Amino acid sequence: MxxxxxxxxxxxxxxxxxVCNLTACKGACCVDGDAGAPLEESETQILRDIYHKVKPFLRQEGIEAIEEQGHYVIGEDGEWETPLIGKKECAYTVFDKKGIAKCGLEEAYNEGVTSWKKPVSCHLYxxxxxxxxxxxxxxxxxxxxxxxxxxxxxxxxxxxxxxxxxxxxxxxxxxxxxxxxxxxxxxxxxxxx
Structure with a gap:
């Protein structure tokens, strides 16, 4: 260090x-694991503010999970994180035609609908x-x-x-x-x- x-x-x-190899992993980091994506406290407000813009990019299962659990949750470690769908993928996860998991937040950003790409923890991974x-x-x-x-x-x-x-x-x-x-x-x- x-x-x-x-x-x-x-x-x-x-x-x-x-270098991410999505053809090999299929975006498994959005699906596997036992917790949602870590969030900074400032990002919780951003998720609330942009949800109505991001919602059209999300799957119905994700929308239901978010509307039931909230835009974010407190994880077992006491930190903020994204909610999960059935204790599996992040509620903001979408899948492309090839079955590759992608971020619905990032899809909205890529389309110019929002100015926030995704949680910095995901961006840094x-x-x-x-x-x-x-x-x-x-x-x-x-x-x-x-x-x-x-x-x-x-x-x-x-x-x-x-x-x-x-x-x-x-x-x-x-x-x-x-x-x-x-x-x-x-x-x-x-x-x-």
């Missing part, structure tokens, strides 16, 4: 490669953020479902921090990301010596 401002960053995000009192931990979350993404990333030589560039900038800003790139370049050159 290394410190970058008020963040502690795992070296894995600069050492490991990753496979990076996970943990907030502490004085520091924020930035870690790589290894999940077997994403083995095809690791393989694709390795074949394309795309490190995690480059794959999630836009999300890291969204979360921490351009200056933070520029410093991360410098650290990554120094790290790479020191390993090549």
């Amino acid at each position: 290394f410190q970058l401002g008020k963040t502690l960053v795992s070296e894995e995000i600069i050492e490991k490669d990753f 496979p990076v996970r953020i943990t907030e502490y009192t004085n520091l924020t931990a930035v870690n790589y979350h290894k999940w077997q479902l994403c083995d095809p993404a690791c393989d694709l990333g390795e074949s394309l030589q795309v490190p995690i921090y480059k794959f999630v560039r836009d999300a890291l900038v969204r979360k921490f800003g351009e200056n933070w990301y520029a410093e991360l790139v410098e650290i990554a370049n120094e790290h790479k050159s020191s390993r090549n010596k």
